[in-house]
């Protein structure tokens with residue numbers, strides 16, 4: 001168990017949030033790339049949501065062709081560098097690597113990927129350019145992984161693209177949401193700059209598309225619209241005491257942390273409610289900020305957590321304690337939260353049952369709710385014809401990502417309900433191809449050259 | 450008790466591991482260090498009229514993360530005076546009277562040969578090695594491989610040497626020749642006491658892709674060098690075998706050289722008839738310490754099999770090396786995949802599919818990635834078992850009854866061998882070839 005001192009400077013913050021996947025040097029990349037077997041119909045490729053030709057780019061790295069490797073990566077995934085750093089590779093490419101079956105360490109695909117993408121970013125090497133103008137305009141709402149990928153792909157295909165982004169930075173939750181030990185702000189933003197330099201899409205920052213009027217204006221000006229709005233703020237728990245100022249949402253906590261870094265002051269005792277990856281992140285991050293006592297509280301069992309085992313292990317290794325089978329009843333306090341009252345739970349046929357008389361109180365100075373992000377239903381229902389499923393996810397065609405309103409396409413968290421950066425990257429790119437097919441049905445996909 | 454000591458054509462040494470004549474034997478300092486480390490003998494860096502060397506001098510062939518799986522040099526013989534070398538040789542023999550010190554020599558005239566032999570004998574050399582091998586620099590002056598490639602000249606020089614020498618003489622052969630038996634026979638006819646081989650192979654190890662210079666580069670230019678290291682072992686093993694099986698050469702002690710790095714390499718040479726082995730590249734790569742692994746491995750190998758001395762197993766592989774025409778055409782093996790070990794890389798599939806006999810099928814159920822051998826198509830070529838990254842996952846299973854024996858000559862005698870272009874008796878085991886257009890139906894690989 002690690003003990004973290006409260007970071008007083010940016011340097012100390014970086015120390016506490018040391019990168020889990022540091023950049024490889026040339027020798028490391030050479031040695032690691034030499035291990036790849038170059039499998040036929042490689043399982044790692046199948047496991048990558050964007051189907052990057054992994055053995056190919058590894059061989060390219062090995063033969064001193066890092067630029068070719070980067071091209072192989074970006075050809076399939078516009079968030080190539082971010083993905084290398086933030087993807088849960090243990091359950092994706094690296095989890096599928098055949099070496100696992102031999103109890104040999106799988107190839108470090110993510111870090112090799114970063115090796116190649118960093119080489120071209122450092123050199124400022126342009127790999128792509130905007131296609132010859134097609135005379136069509138597309139609006140994209142949201143500059144997250146889905147929106148950016150859609151914009152890049154459309155630019156290459158020759159579309160005039162404008163992104164409307166509510167915040168003042170691109171990359172969405174890559175910079176505002178993922179844990180700081182996975183990717184630094186600089187890394188996330190450098191890749192965005194790198195893409196923007198090569199491709200002609202525009203981003204209008206601090207430009208939320210908020211209401212029916214805004215939407216109507218876009219519909220009038222643009223030939224198609226892509227929704228890459230992601231999910232909303234942390235959903236309400238509907239618990240007494242939830243309104244205290246020291247009861248906050250995990251997504252908001254992480255966002256503040258990413259921007260304010262060491263200037264964020266966490267109190268000593270923190271309770272994080274939830275069992276997903278966001279809960280693990282928030283707990284890990286609280287401990288790394290120097291809180292002396294961080295509890296994770298989840299209403300079901302350890303095995304039932306939505307979080308990946310390695311994210312849980314990481315939280316535990318940062319000093320986080322956990323309580324399972326405990327449901328929050330009430331947040332205690334007068335003008336500030338001073339604790340959370342829980343009741344123990346059991347399960348019958350998957351349904352949670354409270355155990356009478358098993359109530360207990362966890363005292364704390366901060367409550368972080370990591371109980372899922374609200375969906376954007378209120379905004380989305382203003383779009384005519386758009387269909388949402390029961391969980392308020394946008395329904396789309398599985399290949400073109402076209403919505404119930406033919407002019408609108410969508411991808412990323414708003415469609416998949418909340419997955420990973422890599423899924424956003426894939427869906428944004430696919431949607432761009434869907435838009436291309438919709439706007440210019442007779443042209444070919446292959447305009448990259 | 451296992452005894453590693455040898456008596457090689459009269460040269461005694463505590464073990465068969467000798468340093469080859471090369472940079473590790475440049476000086477008395479290095480040879481003393483090597484003997485301390487455990488080497489049984491050393492062939493002194495070739496003596497003659499000292500040369501002037503260039504820089505750079507070496508090049509390496511890397512394979513994946515393995516450095517120097519092949520090695521090349523454009524160095525010549527010693528660049529130190531004879532007097533210095535002789536003084537140091539004397540010093541070494543004083544400290545190590547029971548180790549083998551062999552003087553490698555390369556000079557031109559009969560007078561020079563006979564003079565230098567006296568000099569090294571006076572310095573205490575236990576034997577002499579004639580360097581007829583160096584493939585660069587020296588041959589242009591009519592020495593080294595220029596001699597080694599000319600059997601009659603080689604024989605004459607060996608005769609000059611034998612007139613003067615009182616210690617055993619080893620003739621070192623160059624592999625840069627179409628048939629190693631010619632110089633081997635010439636050396637024996639000239640009266641040599643022993644043979645050593647191989648010296649380095651003429652080669653260009655690589656080209657610099659930026660400067661277009663061959664490697665190693667000397668001021669942007671290069672020349673052909675001498676290739677050695679692990680990559681040359683198979684070539685050397687066969688040449689050793691050819692001499693060891695030759696009726697007029699067999700019996701002449703052979704010192705095996707080329708790509709030896711571990712005890713396993715050494716044992717292979719001994720099994721093909723060598724009774725001493727020499728090492729250069731592996732020492733240039735890792736230093737003298739590697740002899741500890743070689744010595745311990747050899748000792749273990751001998752203890753496990755009850756061999757007392759290396760003479761108990763020297764040449765034991767020779768009766769098994771036949772000509773192709775004498776191999777048994779009735780022997781049949783078929784590949785077999787152990788599904789429990791398979792990790793699903795499917796390298797065996799694509800190797801057989803594109804590079805061999807289309808005898809491996811991909812699993813059809815979508816769950817497993819374990820390929821299947823199509824028994825009736827498998828010719829038993831081994832390819833899949835060679836590419837499989839998992840130890841003992843693909844094995845070659847015997848499918849004949851072990852009773853039948855049929856050689857090519859017998860096949861011909863029985864009039865069962867194909868004799869015309871379109872003879873239907875063509876082929877061998879499992880001779881299956883799909884129709885060309887079926888290639889278009891399989892998805893691109």
Ligand SMILES: Cc1cc2nc3c(=O)[nH]c(=O)nc-3n(C[C@H](O)[C@H](O)[C@H](O)COP(=O)(O)OP(=O)(O)OC[C@H]3O[C@@H](n4cnc5c(N)ncnc54)[C@H](O)[C@@H]3O)c2cc1C
Pocket residue numbers: 086087088141142143144145146147164165166167171172173174177178179182207208209210228229230231250251254277278281379411412413414418419420421422424
């Ligand atoms: C705490 C946390 C940790 C995570 N950690 C990881 C991780 O380690 N690895 C990983 O791969 N994934 C991680 N994810 C998930 C990943 O960040 C998301 O899946 C991904 O960012 C989704 O991309 P997106 O483009 O769909 O949405 P977002 O990234 O959410 O981007 C949406 C963008 O749209 C903008 N926007 C929204 N509405 C409007 C509007 N009306 N007008 C204008 N702009 C608007 C938003 O400001 C935002 O910039 C994490 C998520 C969270 C919450």
Ligand SMILES: Cc1cc2nc3c(=O)[nH]c(=O)nc-3n(C[C@H](O)[C@H](O)[C@H](O)COP(=O)(O)O)c2cc1C
Pocket residue numbers: 469470471472494495520521522523524525526527553580582583621647648649675676677678679681706707708709727728729730731
């Ligand atoms: C740099 C270098 C210099 C060599 N010099 C000589 C030499 O002077 N005399 C000689 O007989 N062989 C010389 N050789 C050949 C080696 O003795 C040996 O025959 C050859 O390298 C094969 O053995 P290996 O694969 O263990 O290196 C030299 C080899 C190298 C690499």
Ligand code: SF4
Pocket residue numbers: 035036037038039042043044045054055096097098099107109794
């Ligand atoms: S599965 Fe592993 S070894 Fe095979 S190609 Fe992918 S990274 Fe290489």
Ligand code: SF4
Pocket residue numbers: 783784800801805806807808809822826827828829830831832833834
């Ligand atoms: S032994 Fe040769 S023919 Fe048989 S399956 Fe293996 S690769 Fe194919």
Ligand code: SF4
Pocket residue numbers: 786787790791792793794795796797798818819820833836837838839842843
């Ligand atoms: S090469 Fe070996 S491990 Fe790979 S699929 Fe074939 S049998 Fe399995």
